[in-house]
Amino acid sequence: MALEFQVTFDCADPAALAAFWAEATGGQLEAPPPGFESWEAALESWAVPPEEWNSRSAVVDPAGNGPRLFFQRVPEAKAAKNRVHLDLRAAPGTAGEARMTQLESVAARLVALGATRVRRQDPGAMDAGHIVMQDPEGNEFCLD
Structure with a gap:
């Protein structure tokens, strides 16, 4: 059984890093959930505090073939060489x-x-x- 997977990046600025990887891979930023015109509208509707709005982001393959790239904000800086790249x-x-x-x-x-x-x-x-x-x-x- 093949499992769907995503690649997760710990980072300081999820929005900026997702924008870079979308351009680098030809992917696109993940669309907001159905019923919302933007992520900002969704987050505001869900009462997420504005300081948390850039805590995560994602890039998807427009054709639906490649893995999702997920970016999550973490407090610590990158400290060593990646073990996976x-x-x-x-x-x-x-x-x-x-x-x-x-x-x-x-x-x-x-x-x-x-x-x-x-x-x-x-x-x-x-x-x-x-x-x-x-x-x-x-x-x-x-x-x-």
Whole structure:
């Protein structure tokens, strides 16, 4: 039996990090519940205090295929390297310089959105080449 799953990010600013990952993945911010025109209207209706409105956010695949990305505010800052990270498949089916050119193009777009480039791994015997990045809150991910 296959289970549906989501990937959860602990973070300081769920709205900002969700906006970054929506742009990075081609996803979209999760729509408000039925009957509400916006999340603000829903939260106000539910009497959620305004200081809690940015305590969580989510990104979904518009086609309904990929996992939901969930962002939850936590009080502590990120302290160490991620033990699990996302690989964004930015150049599937390409190799060599064409692959690295495609990865560089995507890396530049993500840097403009607030990501940080960490390092480039050129193609070798055991690796087709990838670029290690960090999102705006320092979570590691790879362009693969």
